[in-house]
Amino acid sequence: MENAARDGFSLSPGTSVIPVRCSGLIKVSFLLKLFAKGTEGVLVLGCLEQDCRYFNGSTRCGQIVDETRKILELAGIDAAKLGFHLISESQGKEFKKILGRFAKRVGKKRRRRVSASSSR
Amino acid sequence: MSLRQAVDRSRAYLCLECGICTGSCPVSRFHSAYSPRLTVEKALLFDEEESLRDAEMWACLTCGTCDIRCPSTVDFTGFMRSLRERARQIGQEGVCTHAETIEAVIELQTSAHYRRSTSWMASGKTVGKAKYYYFAGCLPFLDVIFDDIGFEGRRIGTSVIRILNRIGITPAVSEGEVCCGHDAYWTGQTELVETLATTNIRAIRKTGAKKVIFSCPECYYMFKHVYPEIVGDLGFQPVHIFDVLVPHLDSFKFKPVKAKVTYQDPCRLARIEGVIDEPRRALRALPEIDFVEMQRIGKDAVCCASSNWISCSRVNKQIQLDRLEEAISTGARTMVTACPKCNIHLRCAARDDECKIKIDIVDIFVLLADHLGGGKRGT
Numbered sequence: 001m002e003n004a005a006r007d008g009f010s011l012s013p014g015t016s017v018i019p020v021r022c023s024g025l026i027k028v029s030f031l032l033k034l035f036a037k038g039t040e041g042v043l044v045l046g047c048l049e050q051d052c053r054y055f056n057g058s059t060r061c062g063q064i065v066d067e068t069r070k071i072l073e074l075a076g077i078d079a080a081k082l083g084f085h086l087i088s089e090s091q092g093k094e095f096k097k098i099l100g101r102f103a104k105r106v107g108k109k110r111r112r113r114v115s116a117s118s119s120r
Numbered sequence: 121m122s123l124r125q126a127v128d129r130s131r132a133y134l135c136l137e138c139g140i141c142t143g144s145c146p147v148s149r150f151h152s153a154y155s156p157r158l159t160v161e162k163a164l165l166f167d168e169e170e171s172l173r174d175a176e177m178w179a180c181l182t183c184g185t186c187d188i189r190c191p192s193t194v195d196f197t198g199f200m201r202s203l204r205e206r207a208r209q210i211g212q213e214g215v216c217t218h219a220e221t222i223e224a225v226i227e228l229q230t231s232a233h234y235r236r237s238t239s240w241m242a243s244g245k246t247v248g249k250a251k252y253y254y255f256a257g258c259l260p261f262l263d264v265i266f267d268d269i270g271f272e273g274r275r276i277g278t279s280v281i282r283i284l285n286r287i288g289i290t291p292a293v294s295e296g297e298v299c300c301g302h303d304a305y306w307t308g309q310t311e312l313v314e315t316l317a318t319t320n321i322r323a324i325r326k327t328g329a330k331k332v333i334f335s336c337p338e339c340y341y342m343f344k345h346v347y348p349e350i351v352g353d354l355g356f357q358p359v360h361i362f363d364v365l366v367p368h369l370d371s372f373k374f375k376p377v378k379a380k381v382t383y384q385d386p387c388r389l390a391r392i393e394g395v396i397d398e399p400r401r402a403l404r405a406l407p408e409i410d411f412v413e414m415q416r417i418g419k420d421a422v423c424c425a426s427s428n429w430i431s432c433s434r435v436n437k438q439i440q441l442d443r444l445e446e447a448i449s450t451g452a453r454t455m456v457t458a459c460p461k462c463n464i465h466l467r468c469a470a471r472d473d474e475c476k477i478k479i480d481i482v483d484i485f486v487l488l489a490d491h492l493g494g495g496k497r498g499t
Binding site (some may be wrong): 033038 | 218219220221225227229230231232233234235236237239240260261264265267295
């Protein structure tokens with residue numbers, strides 16, 4: 001994020017950052033509760049698998065995201081609202097791109113959802 | 121509810137301090153610090169604060185063994201529930217198992233975005249409106265959460281629908297269905313139970329169903345005993361699938377099962393509802409099956425040692441291993457159960473590194489549906 005900030009990147013309003021020590025420590029319940037509270041989208045970012053300090057943190061995170069997506073689908077919530085990417089801290093530009101793409105995707109879905117409910 | 125009211129309502133003041141509850145309790149057997157008798161005594165003698173801060177109160181499985189054995193007919197599990205409800209008000213709570221996943225799923229189900237997907241049903245016919253409704257409960261969610269231990273919740277639900285289809289029932293299912301709130305009820309979360317109950321009742325009433333069929337004993341218990349207290353007249357009749365299934369057993373023509381099996385009685389089904397013969401009749405209807413009983417069966421059966429998704433410790437594991445030992449001592453290599461939770465918990469124990477017991481845990485409806493032969497269709 002610092003690398004992206006150097007390139008003039010700033011978070012859009014309404015986006016908040018939740019730092020975790022390792023993406024492998026994120027729990028399914030934690031992600032689900034974010035959605036239950038009405039969060040439009042959650043993007044999980046972790047280190048590259050080969051860079052993991054704890055051997056399998058990023059792999060574990062991938063499994064957790066998969067499980068959460070399955071539960072979201074069952075609850076009728078679009079699984080695409082939960083994004084997951086593994087990037088290195090040096091990939092500032094990539095980070096900017098990923099965040100931009102994700103915000104656009106979630107934003108689109110939100111507009112669609114709002115318009116669907118207003119037409120009713 | 122105050123402690124005084126909890127004592128009055130559960131008739132805990134009749135306690136003779138005989139200790140039969142503690143002697144019967146599966147938790148006390150392996151965990152000497154926990155004693156139902158002492159919990160009641162503390163509540164009667166000490167101040168409220170001390171009773172409510174007692175961490176041991178969350179160790180109770182609410183299995184009901186003490187209830188049926190108490191000579192003074194004290195409703196101990198009811199007392200425990202009131203105690204927990206009160207303890208929650210002062211900020212005490214049990215330790216959630218599975219990193220709160222199930223609690224989070226329930227929270228998600230109460231959010232405004234929630235629309236239950238019915239895509240999990242791989243086969244079987246269901247409709248939007250019908251005379252019968254099938255309440256699947258948390259099965260599809262548990263399927264995802266306990267996938268790592270090989271628990272197949274979707275398969276249980278699909279099997280039940282296949283059995284119902286064979287009888288000639290095409291049940292309705294709904295997108296508005298949520299968790300029955302059983303665990304929230306026993307951990308004292310009254311408001312959450314009320315929310316879940318009203319949501320479920322509204323969803324089921326929309327389908328116009330007159331009979332609601334359950335395969336999960338806990339959902340059945342909630343609809344039969346707790347929901348009427350919350351919403352009054354349900355407008356439909358809760359029925360356990362065994363009541364629908366057993367009269368049709370002869371017409372099914374099952375394929376033979378060449379296995380030695382034993383049956384684990386779920387607490388809510390056997391001890392509370394008294395449904396003990398029906399599952400056994402269903403199992404004996406399978407040709408060539410070698411059905412053997414464990415020592416402790418029916419109302420005396422041992423709980424799967426973890427309930428309400430709180431407090432899973434070494435103690436609970438010991439109770440489970442003890443039960444698996446009992447099952448294996450019958451010579452059976454397959455344990456059949458009718459409750460998804462017994463299935464999950466015993467399966468988890470059997471897969472433990474310390475466990476040397478090799479036993480398969482199978483759901484009764486999966487077993488029956490998988491051996492359905494070409495019997496007559498419809499009624």
